[in-house]
Amino acid sequence: MISMLIQDASETAENLEPIVEEKTLSIMQLLMDGGTAGQIIIGVLFVLLFVAVYIYFERLFAIKAATEYDTTFMNQIKDHISGGNLQAAKGLCAQKNTPVARLTEKGISRIGSPLEDINTAIENAGKLEVYKLEKNVSVLATIAGAAPMIGFLGTVIGMVLAFHTLASSSGQAEMGTLAQGIYTAMTTTVAGLIVGIIAYMGYNHLVVKTDKVVHQMEATAVDFLDLLNEPA
DSSP states (O other), X not given: OHHHHHHHHHHHHHHHSOOOOOOOOOHHHHHHTTHHHHHHHHHHHHHXXXXXXHHHHHHHHHHHHHTOOOTTHHHHHHHHHHTTOHHHHHHHHHHHOSHHHHHXXXXXXXXXXXXXXXXXXXXXXXXXXXXXXXXXXXXXXXXXXXXXXXXXXXXXXXXXXXXHHHHHTTTXXXXXXXXXXXXXXXXXXXXXXXXXXXXXXXHHHHHHHHHHHHXXXXXXXXXXXXXXXXXX
C-alpha cells in the first residue's frame, strides 16, 4: 500500500513538472522585431549590401574584359611598325579596345617624338586607364568600414531603449522583455559585420584583379619602348 502511494506521488510530481517549450526565431522575425530604429538600420544595411554587390560584379566584369590579352598582339604591332605601316598598327589597337591596346596606340601616335615624350604620354594614358578600372571601387572600401559602425550604432540605440524601458518601469520591467530587446538590438551588429565582410572581401579581390591589369600595362609599355629602341 505504501509503495503504491509513493508511486502515485512520483507520477503526480512528474505530471506537475513544467513543460519547457523550445522557442524558435526566424531571421525575418528577428529583423522585424527590432523596433523602428532597428528596422531603419537594417534597411540602410540592406541598401549598402545591394550597392556593394552591384559595384563588385560591375567592376569584376569590366576588369575581366580588360585582362583579355592576345599574346601575339605585340608581335603584330612590331611587324606593322617595322614595315612603316603605322595606320595598320593603330587600327589593330582600336580593334582590340583594351587598356593595353589603348596605351600602345598612344605610344604609336607619338612616334617621331623624343623617347622621353613617348614614355610620358604612355604613363599619363596609363594613369587614366587605372582610374577607369578603379571607378567606384573606393565605395566598397567605404562600405566595408561604415557598415559595421552603422550596425553597432543600431545596437547602441537598442541598448539605450532597453535601459530606458528599465528606468521608466522603476526597475520592475520583465527580464524576458529586456532580453528580447537586447538580442534583437544585437542583430544590427551582426548584419553590419556581414555587410562589411562582404564589401571588404570584394574590395580586396578587385584590387588584386586591377593590379594584374596594371602589371600587363607596365609590361606592354616596356615592350613598346624596347621596340622603339631596337636598331633599324
